[in-house]
Amino acid sequence: MYKIIKHIMADILRNKVILSYTLLLAIASFSIFALEDTSSKGILSMLNVLLMVVPLFSLIFSTIYIYNSSEFIELLLSQPIPRKTIWRSLYFGLSIAMSLAFFLGSGIWILVFQADYLGFMLLLIGLLLTLGFSSIAFLTALLAKDKAKGIGISIFSWLFFAIIYDGIILFLLFQFSDYPIEKLMIFISFLNPIDLARILLLMQLDVSALMGYTGAIFKDFFGTQMGIIISYLCLIMWILVPFKISENIFAKKDL
Amino acid sequence: MITLEHIDKKFGKFQALQDIQLTCKRGQCIALIGPNGSGKTTLIKTILQMVMPDKGNIIFKGEKVNNQWEYRSKIGFMPQMTRYPENMKIGELIEMMKDIRNMSTNLDEELINAFNLSSMFEKKMGTLSGGTKQKVGACLAFLFQPDLLILDEPTAGLDPLSSEKLLKKVAKEKAKGKTIIISSHILSDLDELVDDVIYMQDGKILFHTKIDELIFETSETKLTKIISRKMGSVHV
Numbered sequence: 001m002y003k004i005i006k007h008i009m010a011d012i013l014r015n016k017v018i019l020s021y022t023l024l025l026a027i028a029s030f031s032i033f034a035l036e037d038t039s040s041k042g043i044l045s046m047l048n049v050l051l052m053v054v055p056l057f058s059l060i061f062s063t064i065y066i067y068n069s070s071e072f073i074e075l076l077l078s079q080p081i082p083r084k085t086i087w088r089s090l091y092f093g094l095s096i097a098m099s100l101a102f103f104l105g106s107g108i109w110i111l112v113f114q115a116d117y118l119g120f121m122l123l124l125i126g127l128l129l130t131l132g133f134s135s136i137a138f139l140t141a142l143l144a145k146d147k148a149k150g151i152g153i154s155i156f157s158w159l160f161f162a163i164i165y166d167g168i169i170l171f172l173l174f175q176f177s178d179y180p181i182e183k184l185m186i187f188i189s190f191l192n193p194i195d196l197a198r199i200l201l202l203m204q205l206d207v208s209a210l211m212g213y214t215g216a217i218f219k220d221f222f223g224t225q226m227g228i229i230i231s232y233l234c235l236i237m238w239i240l241v242p243f244k245i246s247e248n249i250f251a252k253k254d255l
Numbered sequence: 256m257i258t259l260e261h262i263d264k265k266f267g268k269f270q271a272l273q274d275i276q277l278t279c280k281r282g283q284c285i286a287l288i289g290p291n292g293s294g295k296t297t298l299i300k301t302i303l304q305m306v307m308p309d310k311g312n313i314i315f316k317g318e319k320v321n322n323q324w325e326y327r328s329k330i331g332f333m334p335q336m337t338r339y340p341e342n343m344k345i346g347e348l349i350e351m352m353k354d355i356r357n358m359s360t361n362l363d364e365e366l367i368n369a370f371n372l373s374s375m376f377e378k379k380m381g382t383l384s385g386g387t388k389q390k391v392g393a394c395l396a397f398l399f400q401p402d403l404l405i406l407d408e409p410t411a412g413l414d415p416l417s418s419e420k421l422l423k424k425v426a427k428e429k430a431k432g433k434t435i436i437i438s439s440h441i442l443s444d445l446d447e448l449v450d451d452v453i454y455m456q457d458g459k460i461l462f463h464t465k466i467d468e469l470i471f472e473t474s475e476t477k478l479t480k481i482i483s484r485k486m487g488s489v490h491v
Contacts, residue, residue: 071341072340074305074334074338077303077305078303078332079328080328080356081327255300
């Protein structure tokens with residue numbers, strides 16, 4: 001497995017797209033931290049960038065990479081290598097390369113300007129989102145044989161998690177505002193890794209005081225040690241579950 | 256060497272393979288022929304389990320190998336439409352395969368020399384012509400001295416000279432006692448090479464006969480003639 005990962009990593013790190021991603025993250029992160037006067041505001045702006053850019057890039061890049069590797073996968077399949085090893089190597093190679101890009105692009109600036117608990121949390125969330133959304137991409141890339149369709153599905157899933165999901169939640173909140181649905185809201189936010197990441201970090205900032213009653217309920221849950229641990233576990237589930245499903249599909253796929 | 260038992264495969268509603276039974280003994284050379292879309296490539300990919308059969312057993316050297324992978328180390332496969340990672344150089348690709356297979360000695364580099372591929376090691380796979388890609392595929396199939404060679408239309412796209420070199424190599428491996436399954440539409444390539452002929456149509460094996468019997472039956476010597484006569488008699 002190590003050997004295949006090595007070859008995949010070597011291939012990805014030569015890719016110009018991932019280099020420009022690193023550069024883009026570096027420029028964005030540096031300018032945000034340099035422009036904002038308080039570092040807490042910097043963290044907030046960084047969070048917004050990360051929650052949009054990292055999932056989008058991880059999804060699209062991974063999906064395209066899997067489609068473009070179809071020849072490589074076919075070649076490996078005719079060799080004495082188990083299917084699981086091929087699929088896992090592909091995932092590890094890709095996600096290690098992307099995590100590295102995120103770390104070199106944003107991580108270093110976060111550590112330079114904000115080397116405290118919040119900074120580490122932001123870094124960790126960025127990495128978990130990278131891993132989680134490439135795992136989702138591994139699943140969407142198997143759902144459609146056609147490349148354009150596959151990329152379409154992954155763009156839609158990004159739209160869904162980043163924008164549509166919040167719209168639905170807002171709609172529900174207004175519709176059911178007479179009912180005590182705060183507990184339900186906590187559960188619903190587990191179903192979206194982007195929301196989960198956002199709430200997790202916002203609860204550590206002072207701005208959570210402005211979020212009213214729901215904010216207070218959230219604070220009660222996400223502010224506690226237990227809540228934080230559960231949230232991290234849930235983010236990790238978002239990495240493991242889609243990947244495991246995709247692995248099972250790949251084990252039976254015809255090429 | 257390899258036995259297929261009651262292999263069924265459906266792609267959606269399309270029955271690609273239907274109750275395929277096949278035995279291939281050690282040292283045999285089998286020609287797999289049949290019209291386009293008759294399931295030849297699917298059958299070959301099923302042996303390698305690149306296509307997973309819906310039903311049936313694959314038995315390699317007396318062992319059932321369904322859902323296993325180790326047996327593929329004994330197989331050299333040359334695919335039909337050879338597609339390789341585009342931004343990899345020929346040399347890198349061959350090195351990578353050696354690395355993955357964990358073999359750097361006891362390699363068969365005869366074809367690499369015959370095709371003079373080492374002069375093109377720096378070329379990227381994406382820039383190669385179809386024929387050159389075929390050559391790379393052929394070299395990779397023979398490189399690891401496999402016991403079973405599976406060649407899917409090996410000469411399609413090759414120039415006559417290279418095609419000749421490849422067929423000579425196949426004949427040489429056959430003489431060494433290797434088992435060979437070869438599919439081709441260019442039947443004249445297969446004369447003097449094959450022992451058995453399998454004719455496929457609509458996902459079924461229409462007949463599996465020794466070439467000697469076919470020659471006796473049709474009183475023709477060339478495979479092209481044999482097949483046209485045989486198929487003519489079937490349809491009439």
